[in-house]
Amino acid sequence: MHRRYKNGSKFNLLWVIEMVGIEKSIPKRDMKKADIEYREKIARDGAFIQKVRDALTPLTKDVTVIENGQVKEVQVTRLGLGPIDTPFGKFYEFEFEVGDRWKEYNVLVKAGLDDKFNPQFEDGKILVRMDSACKTGQLFHDKTCDCKLQLLKAMHEIEKNGSGMIVHMPKQDGRGMGLSFKLGTLMLQDELGYNTVEAAAALKSMEFIEPEALDPRTYGGVIAILRFFGIDSGFDINVATNNPKKIQAFQENGYDVGRTPVIIPPNEYTKRHLDAKEETFHHDLRRDND
Numbered sequence: 229m230h231r232r233y234k235n236g237s238k239f240n241l242l243w244v245i246e247m248v249g250i251e252k253s254i255p256k257r258d259m260k261k262a263d264i265e266y267r268e269k270i271a272r273d274g275a276f277i278q279k280v281r282d283a284l285t286p287l288t289k290d291v292t293v294i295e296n297g298q299v300k301e302v303q304v305t306r307l308g309l310g311p312i313d314t315p316f317g318k319f320y321e322f323e324f325e326v327g328d329r330w331k332e333y334n335v336l337v338k339a340g341l342d343d344k345f346n347p348q349f350e351d352g353k354i355l356v357r358m359d360s361a362c363k364t365g366q367l368f369h370d371k372t373c374d375c376k377l378q379l380l381k382a383m384h385e386i387e388k389n390g391s392g393m394i395v396h397m398p399k400q401d402g403r404g405m406g407l408s409f410k411l412g413t414l415m416l417q418d419e420l421g422y423n424t425v426e427a428a429a430a431l432k433s434m435e436f437i438e439p440e441a442l443d444p445r446t447y448g449g450v451i452a453i454l455r456f457f458g459i460d461s462g463f464d465i466n467v468a469t470n471n472p473k474k475i476q477a478f479q480e481n482g483y484d485v486g487r488t489p490v491i492i493p494p495n496e497y498t499k500r501h502l503d504a505k506e507e508t509f510h511h512d513l514r515r516d517n518d
């Protein structure tokens with residue numbers, strides 16, 4: 229039963245049996261422990277998976293908002309949510325459908341979540357940004373506007389604040405006139421050297437520039453989402469904007485909000501558009517583009 233090996237050790241069957249026995253006995257204990265831990269993990273995972281499944285079932289609430297002086301019942305539906313890891317830390321992205329003309333809403337939230345995935349703004353301090361979307365600038369890096377930088381700046385400000393949310397409205401691209409219209413204005417800017425306001429007015433065949441006609445955006449849907457989350461006037465809300473219309477949307481709904489300016493220094497491409505917008509839309513600050 230003995231065989232000498234190269235390194236001088238003996239092959240001993242008893243020793244092997246003993247070793248195998250030991251080998252078996254240790255994993256057995258571990259297996260039992262591991263088994264319990266594994267079962268517990270499976271149960272925990274299962275509960276969480278079920279919660280995420282539940283969150284994929286649309287959740288609808290009807291809320292009342294005031295929009296440009298009119299009382300409206302708005303249906304808000306949460307379609308889903310998940311975390312994103314950004315250069316400005318972790319946000320939860322929520323997908324919403326709102327029963328207004330803008331319909332699609334994407335909301336980035338920096339806050340904890342409760343058991344039902346509802347944001348919990350612990351100290352009640354919320355920095356809110358309404359982002360009207362700009363596919364050409366934010367997605368494709370077009371240099372003629374600073375929408376991308378404004379979005380990144382807002383995310384940075386929210387990170388500094390510790391909590392907040394960005395309500396992104398894809399259908400409000402082109403100051404609410406839509407992506408196709410906006411692409412048309414870019415054509416006039418590129419070919420004829422018009423600024424953004426002149427280009428929009430020219431496409432609409434307007435003899436006089438009417439600010440309301442060139443910016444049909446409304447913000448009742450944003451207020452509706454705040455109400456969906458249970459954010460009432462008791463919260464300490466700051467709005468990251470230079471656009472007085474966005475502040476008014478909060479005020480007419482009873483929110484006493486502060487304002488955090490979002491200032492992006494103009495560049496050679498954006499300066500004349502920003503000047504034109506300041507003149508036409510009376511934004512509070514130069515260099516504003518929101």
Ligand SMILES: [Zn+2]
Nearest residue numbers: 362365373375
């Ligand atoms: Zn833009």
